[in-house]
Amino acid sequence: MGTEPDPAQTADDEMGPLERWTHGVVNDQEKRNRLYKALFYVAAAFFLVTTLFPFYWLLVLALTPSVRQADWNVSIPLLGEVPFPTPQGFNVHAFVEVFQQVPFHLYVFNSFVLATTTTIIVLLLASLAGYVFGRLEFPGRGLMMLAILAVSYFPPAAFLIPLFDAFLGNAVVVPFLGIELFEPPRLVNTPGSMIMPFSALFLPLSIFILTTFYAQIPDGLEDAARVEGTTRLGALFRVIMPLSAPGVATAAVLTFIAVYNEYFFSSIMALNNQPEQWSPLVGGILSYQTQYTTDFNLMAAASIVGVLPMLIIVVVAQEKIVSGLTEGALKE
Amino acid sequence: MARVHLDDVTKRYEDIIAVNEMNLEIRDGEFVCLVGPSGCGKSTTMETIAGLTKPTEGTVTIGETDVTDLPPKDRGVSMVFQNIALFPHMDVYDNISFGLRLRKFDKDEIDRRVQEASDVVQLEGMLDREPNELSGGQQQRVAIARAIVRKPDVFLMDEPLANLDAKLRVHMRTELQRLHKQLDTTIIYVTHDQAEAMTMSDRIAVINAGELQQIDPPLVCYNEPANRFVAGFIGSPSMNFVEGDLTGDGLTTDHFDLEFDSDALETVADDITMGVRPEDIYLEHEADSTTSASETVEARTDVLEPMGDEIFVYLSLDGASSELMTSDEASAASNQLLMSVDPDTEIDANESVSIVLDRSKIHLFETASGEAIAHGIAALSDGMSTASVAPEADSGGQHE
Numbered sequence: 001m002g003t004e005p006d007p008a009q010t011a012d013d014e015m016g017p018l019e020r021w022t023h024g025v026v027n028d029q030e031k032r033n034r035l036y037k038a039l040f041y042v043a044a045a046f047f048l049v050t051t052l053f054p055f056y057w058l059l060v061l062a063l064t065p066s067v068r069q070a071d072w073n074v075s076i077p078l079l080g081e082v083p084f085p086t087p088q089g090f091n092v093h094a095f096v097e098v099f100q101q102v103p104f105h106l107y108v109f110n111s112f113v114l115a116t117t118t119t120i121i122v123l124l125l126a127s128l129a130g131y132v133f134g135r136l137e138f139p140g141r142g143l144m145m146l147a148i149l150a151v152s153y154f155p156p157a158a159f160l161i162p163l164f165d166a167f168l169g170n171a172v173v174v175p176f177l178g179i180e181l182f183e184p185p186r187l188v189n190t191p192g193s194m195i196m197p198f199s200a201l202f203l204p205l206s207i208f209i210l211t212t213f214y215a216q217i218p219d220g221l222e223d224a225a226r227v228e229g230t231t232r233l234g235a236l237f238r239v240i241m242p243l244s245a246p247g248v249a250t251a252a253v254l255t256f257i258a259v260y261n262e263y264f265f266s267s268i269m270a271l272n273n274q275p276e277q278w279s280p281l282v283g284g285i286l287s288y289q290t291q292y293t294t295d296f297n298l299m300a301a302a303s304i305v306g307v308l309p310m311l312i313i314v315v316v317a318q319e320k321i322v323s324g325l326t327e328g329a330l331k332e
Numbered sequence: 333m334a335r336v337h338l339d340d341v342t343k344r345y346e347d348i349i350a351v352n353e354m355n356l357e358i359r360d361g362e363f364v365c366l367v368g369p370s371g372c373g374k375s376t377t378m379e380t381i382a383g384l385t386k387p388t389e390g391t392v393t394i395g396e397t398d399v400t401d402l403p404p405k406d407r408g409v410s411m412v413f414q415n416i417a418l419f420p421h422m423d424v425y426d427n428i429s430f431g432l433r434l435r436k437f438d439k440d441e442i443d444r445r446v447q448e449a450s451d452v453v454q455l456e457g458m459l460d461r462e463p464n465e466l467s468g469g470q471q472q473r474v475a476i477a478r479a480i481v482r483k484p485d486v487f488l489m490d491e492p493l494a495n496l497d498a499k500l501r502v503h504m505r506t507e508l509q510r511l512h513k514q515l516d517t518t519i520i521y522v523t524h525d526q527a528e529a530m531t532m533s534d535r536i537a538v539i540n541a542g543e544l545q546q547i548d549p550p551l552v553c554y555n556e557p558a559n560r561f562v563a564g565f566i567g568s569p570s571m572n573f574v575e576g577d578l579t580g581d582g583l584t585t586d587h588f589d590l591e592f593d594s595d596a597l598e599t600v601a602d603d604i605t606m607g608v609r610p611e612d613i614y615l616e617h618e619a620d621s622t623t624s625a626s627e628t629v630e631a632r633t634d635v636l637e638p639m640g641d642e643i644f645v646y647l648s649l650d651g652a653s654s655e656l657m658t659s660d661e662a663s664a665a666s667n668q669l670l671m672s673v674d675p676d677t678e679i680d681a682n683e684s685v686s687i688v689l690d691r692s693k694i695h696l697f698e699t700a701s702g703e704a705i706a707h708g709i710a711a712l713s714d715g716m717s718t719a720s721v722a723p724e725a726d727s728g729g730q731h732e
Contacts (some may be wrong), residue, residue, distance in 0.1 A: 123531035223384050227488075228431035228478070229405040242421045 037059040049077075057085050061300035062095070064088040069296060096300040098288075104302055106275030107284025112309060114191055114266070114280065115259040118198040122206050122249065122255045125199070130210030131236050135222070145211075152204030157263065159197060164268060167193040193269040198259050207252040213247030214240055253317045260310060281306045334358045334395035334408065334485035334518060336381060341390035343376050343542075350376040352542040354390070363512050363519045364547075365529035367537035367565070367646060377539065378490050378522045383407050394486055405434075407486075410479035414491040416471050418463040424450075424474050425459040431482045432648075449481035452514065466530045469500045476508075487519045493528065505531060526566055530554070538562045560702035563607050563695055571607045572669045575699055578691065583696070587649035587667065588629040590694070592709040603699035610644065612693035613671040615679070616686040623693040624710035631669065636681050645671045645679060647687065 015023065061069070068088040074082040097246045098104050132138075135144055158300045166172055168188030173179065187193035225235035242247060263282035270279040273287055285306065288298040338356040342349065351373040358364045372468040379385035380392055383404035391400045399407045410431070418427050426433075428449060432442045450459060453473040463471055471552060479487060489508075493501045509532055512519055523529055530537045531549045537547040538561070546558035550566075559564035563571045576585035578597075583590045583604055590606065616628055629649070637644040647669040671687065673679060690708040698705060 218415065218417070219418060220413045220415045223382075224411070224413060224417040224478075225402075225419070225430075226384065227382055227404045227409065227411045228482075229434040231403065231405070234434070239419055239421075243419075245421075 004218055045209045054302075055056055058300045058303050060085040060087050062304055063090055063092070064297060065091045066295055067095065072138050077173075085259045091297065095305065096299045098298050098301045098305060101298060102284060102287050102302075103275050104284050105303065107279060107281050107287075108306055108309065110191075110275060110278050111262075111281035111306075114194055114198065114254045114278070116152075117191065117195050118202065118259045119256045121195065121199045122202055123252055125250075126206035126210050126251060127214075127236060129240060130214045131232075131240065134211040134213075134215035134242075135217075135219075148204045148207060156197075156201055159201075160265070160268065163193075163197055164188070167269060174328065188269055189271055190277050192278075194262075194266045194278065197265055197269075202255045202258055206255060209247050209251045209254075210244065213244035217243055218332050249317050253314060256313065257310065266308075333429055335393075336486055336518060336520065337393040338377070338381070339391045339393070341377070341387045341392060343373070343380060343385060344388040349381065349542050351387070354539075354542075354544055356516060356537060356544060356547065358520060361516050361518055362474050363509075363521065363532060363534045364537055365521045365523055365533035366537045366539055367523055367526055367529040368545075369565070370524055373537045373542035374522045374524075374539045375490055375504070376542075378411075378488055378520065380487050381486070381520060382409055382411050395720060409486045409488055410482055410484040410669050411488040411490065412472075412475045412479050412492040413495070414494050416468075416475050416492075416495065417476055418471055418478075420463055422463075423459070424455065424461050424466070425461065427463065427474055428459075428478045428481050430478065435482075438457050445483075446477075449477040451479060453477045468496050469504065472496060473503060476511070480511070480517075481732070485513070485518065488546070488658045489519065489521045491523055492521075494523075494525075501528075508532060521687055526568065536566070538565060556707045557695065557704060559704055560605060560607065560697040563697070563704070567609055569610055569670055569672075570614070571609050573697075574606045574649075574669070576604055577605060578602050588627060589711060590626055590689075590691075590709065592691075597696070599621065601698040601705075602699060605697045605699045605702075607695040608669075608689050608693060609671040610670045612690040613647075613669060614688050614690070615673065615677070616688050618673075618677070625688040626691045626694070628686045628688055631685055631687055632683055633681055634668075636679065638675065641675060642672045643677060643679070645673055647671055648684070657658055700718075 026032075027033050062084075064087060071088060072083045074084040074086055075083050093128045131150075131328045133141060149276050166184050167187040169184060174181060187196075203204045213234075221239055221243070222232075222235045225239045226232065230238055260281065263280060266278065266280040267273070267283055270283065271279040273279045275284070285299050285302045288295045288302065336356070336358040338354050340489075341351055341354040341356075343351040354373075354377055356377070366377060368374045376385060380387045383399065383402060387400065391398055393399065394407055394409065401722060404457065419430065422430065425446060428446045429442045430450045432445060437445070446459070450456065453476050455470070455473055455477060456465065458470065458474075459528050463474065466474065474490070484552075492508075496504060504590075505528060508519075508521075512532075521528075521533065535547055536550050536553050538545040538553060540561050544550055546562045549554075553562055553566045557566060560573065564573070574585050574587070578594050578601070580594060582592050582594060583606055585606065614625070615626075631647040631649050634646040634648045636646075649667045649669060671688075679685070692708040694709050695707050696705040697703060
């Protein structure tokens with residue numbers, strides 16, 4: 001044939017099944033939509049399984065009495081015996097035992113207090129910093145932002161030894177010169193020794209989040225608030241912060257979760273794994289492990305109990321975030 | 333209620349001077365418009381009065397208090413912003429009562445005042461709405477209510493109507509005038525729209541490049557502009573300017589001469605710019621109405637712009653049909669004149685016409701400095717001393 005072959009005319013039987021399918025997807029809107037839908041479900045299912053499976057595992061572990069936890073095998077046709085956790089009993093008592101064996105509620109309380117206090121401190125300081133970086137013009141702003149960014153990349157472990165040294169109550173000494181600067185109070189085993197480093201470590205992220213949000217609030221609103229009778233600070237807390245609710249909520253949730261889960265610093269600042277010494281939630285979970293026994297069912301139950309307050313907070317905050325985003329539409 | 337006094341206020345940013353040695357005296361209860369082109373420093377002037385910007389030099393006095401170092405909240409001013417700036421997270425009631433709540437007024441007093449303010453701006457029944465549920469005009473009313481509810485000494489408005497559509501703008505203009513009568517408060521109003529300035533204000537302060545050009549009642553600014561900038565800025569379409577030389581017996585330009593007794597002028601400059609408004613140019617055969625028609629000027633019509641109530645005619649003085657220009661450019665070019673004629677005038681594009689200028693409405697400016705020398709040359713030619721010769725206005729200074 002001298003003329004160009006029409007692609008639609010190419011006989012179907014000349015193409016293989018894969019070629020026919022790709023051809024259909026490329027040319028047919030209907031087929032393409034079906035493919036997108038399928039891909040969406042695959043991705044969503046993958047995501048759900050990977051996030052929810054650990055919870056399933058925790059639940060199964062918690063409900064199965066520890067004596068029966070050796071037998072996880074499930075027989076599947078063709079594959080034979082496959083190790084897969086399935087409930088081997090319904091021992092709800094584990095959730096009670098969690099509190100009987102160890103004062104677990106105290107550990108939860110510790111983490112909760114640490115996380116709340118840190119979040120409040122971080123939001124307060126990051127709001128001030130975010131206001132300055134986001135809304136004021138001054139020489140050296142970029143440089144200072146860069147410095148904060150750089151500090152936020154320091155490994156937390158690098159701060160650990162000097163901080164531990166100082167929090168033990170040893171005098172802070174200038175290196176090499178031996179000049180004693182001051183003698184800090186002994187802070188180990190108190191919330192101060194944990195809240196201070198947490199606040200410092202999680203501050204940069206919140207500063208970045210709030211800087212971008214505060215920078216978007218129109219100048220006119222702040223001017224209006226100031227003329228109406230607030231100071232700059234008043235305008236920040238009465239107008240700019242409420243209008244940046246989604247950003248504030250994001251910063252708060254991220255900080256809260258990070259501190260609530262924290263173990264590295266607090267396990268060292270609390271000299272013993274005792275709730276009286278402000279050992280955190282993870283410390284509590286680990287205390288079901290003794291020298292000779294490990295109560296996996298109790299650890300799992302404790303984990304679930306520990307997750308619950310977090311779950312409630314995230315659900316509540318998420319509602320705030322969503323409402324903030326939809327109402328948002330910042331019109332001056 | 334209070335007078336506002338700016339004394340040598342200068343605002344300098346790193347590389348530019350936004351406001352340069354501004355002296356402004358605004359009387360108690362006066363409605364003053366600050367007008368000028370974009371970026372002329374009028375908003376910065378307003379911000380220094382509000383306290384949102386601190387002047388680099390000079391002092392701001394409101395009433396008898398030097399407020400230069402006071403924060404905005406302690407100045408007794410309230411402000412309406414160009415972008416309205418209602419707090420989106422509060423309903424109308426909370427927006428209006430924001431300032432009162434901050435000042436810890438008691439609940440009943442707040443209720444009473446909000447009710448009163450919302451009556452003034454006709455916002456009945458909208459107090460529990462959210463700002464984003466309101467139309468532009470309603471939002472602007474809420475902003476005005478928020479400003480008047482505190483009963484401020486001085487009421488600042490920064491282009492409050494700029495974001496409204498044309499019809500609403502005219503409507504709000506009359507409402508603002510009514511409001512001013514009702515409140516009897518000092519109002520300072522920033523606008524770049526000279527129509528707003530002309531219609532609403534007791535006095536207009538024309539600002540250009542950070543300097544006060546003239547502050548006078550609207551018609552004085554119109555009829556006796558202090559300098560060429562004011563002459564060109566006030567009035568639409570703007571005044572025609574033709575550059576020329578002063579001779580012993582009048583003014584000579586490239587295209588026509590005007591005869592008058594130039595010795596009566598208090599000027600030493602030879603380069604003079606003549607200015608005449610489009611409505612003061614007449615076709616020769618229709619010029620009966622003018623008492624003091626000037627020498628006939630031959631011109632060729634170029635483009636006609638029928639506006640309905642009048643026709644704008646672009647006249648080319650050198651006969652050549654020049655490239656199209658906007659009305660502002662045309663009036664600034666020396667070989668073009670813009671004339672307005674009655675809508676029923678029989679006139680066509682590209683025909684030769686003879687025109688006359690109204691001698692009593694011709695303005696003379698020094699070309700170099702732009703300062704006005706005389707307003708109206710009719711009296712000059714008669715040798716009478718009653719010519720309204722402009723007083724020697726020192727540049728940028730106050731002129732009353």
